[in-house]
Amino acid sequence: MRFLALATLLALACGPAAALSLPDWLGFGVQASAPAGPPRPVVSVIVDDRDVDARWIPGVVEARTQVQLGFQTLGRMIARPVDLGDQVAAGDLLAQLSTDDLAATTRAAGAALDAADVQNRTALAKLERTQALAERNVASDAQLEQAQQEASAAAAAVEQARSQLLQAEDAEGLARMTAPFAGVVSAVFEAPGAVVGAGAPVVQLSAQDTPEVVIDLPEQALVGLAPGAEFTVWHRTDTTVEIAAVLDRVDPMADSATRTRRLYLSLPPDAPFRLGALVRARFGSVDAPSLSLPAEALVATDGLPFVWRVIRTDGGAQVEQVPVQAAAPFRGRVSITHGLDAGDEIVIRGVKSLAPGQPVGRRLEP
Incomplete structure (x- = not known):
């Protein structure tokens, strides 16, 4: 009896605790973290000089002089x-x-000179007689002054007639x-x-010794473009011959209707283009092509642009931050003037959610 009572007390003491205990499969204890998934794929482009047809600018060959x-x-x-x-x-x-009318004008001017010369000689003779009479107190001072004035006027008329004759002769020669x-x-x-x-x-x-190409660009496309910038020019019907051109000058005023600025590209004297020919031009030269990216690939930090470049190795791939120098966006793209090389892989989607050294997965075409 004593043993039975003790067993009952132990069952009552341990029963509530056992009833409040949870199974192991419902426990909230510390569990091992789940394994991380594979790196996310990235939408990127390979930097090269492609899409020439989308970036050409129409132009006209003109003479500088x-x-x-x-x-x-x-x-x-x-x-x-x-x-x-x-x-x-x-x-x-x-x-x-x-020359008929001009010759007649010349003859009339010559006759007017002859008449003025006759009147000048007459006025001089009259002045000489008046002076002689004045010395003998026969002519008055008023008569002498009048003779002097007539002589001066006759001499001036001769000079005027001579000048008109010279003008008529020059006009006939022109x-x-x-x-x-x-x-x-x-x-x-x-x-x-x-x-x-x-x-x-x-x-x-x-003149044919100084040909140049005239193109028009909007104001925002001129940012970072200085005289001496290299362009490539080709005829619109012959894409196999490309000629190097150099930016010579830019009009200081924009066109009032189109709000574009006119650029003048100097061509070599032996360029195979006739004056008035319609050509196409693009940034960059044949030896140093112009690199461009979609505008959304650029990210700005403290006013300095950079892009995310993908570095792929046998062990995987990660992104790095690369500062670049770029022109203003034009037709949805930007020209990269410094910082990248042809063949670089640049991320163009989700660029604001990346961090330096972040692993990335396979490349997706945009």
Whole structure:
């Protein structure tokens, strides 16, 4: 009986504790951490000089030296032996005015000079007689002063007539328009038979020794672009011949309608382009191609741009932060001027969630 009572007390003492205990499979104890998954894949691009067709800029070949030529006198043009596209040498005849009216003007000026000279001799003779009479107190001082004034006026009239004759002779000599330098006739404004005014353009002459390409770019595309920058130019119908060009100057004012700035690219003298040819240009040269990236690949820290470059080895891949120098975005892309090499793999998606040295997985095409 005593043993039975003791067993009952032990059961009552241990029963609640046993009832409150939880099975091992429901325990909240410390468990081992789950194994980490594989590194996430990245969307990236390989930096190279691809997509040339998406980055070319249209341009026109022009001459750096070109002038509009006109006559310095009014007249009727009777000849224009050159036409649009003709090549001329320095001193060749470009146009000629009728000399009939000019010759008549010259003859009239010569006759006026002769008449002024006669009046001048008459005034001088009268002055000599008046002086002689004044010495004998026959002529008054008023008569002497009048004779002196007439002589001075006659001498001035001679000088005026001589000047008009010289102007008429010069005008007659300016009836021939000659080429001031060798070049090509790039524009024609007047035809033979037309009456042209002094200074009115008749033809436009362009030199062929200094060809250049003219292109237009928006303001934001000029950031980081300085004179001396290299371009590559090719004809729109022949992509096999590429010519190196150098940025010579940029118009200081933007076009009021398109808000673009005009760039002038100097070409070598032996460039196989005719004046007026339609060409295409792109940043960079053949030996040093221009590298570009999608604009979303750039990240800025303290105002300094950088990109995430993927370094792949046999043991895996990780990203590193690479500072770069880039131009302003243009057509959704940016030109990289410093910091990257052709063949680098650059992340373009999720660039703000990466950290230096972070492992990454396989590469995905954008």
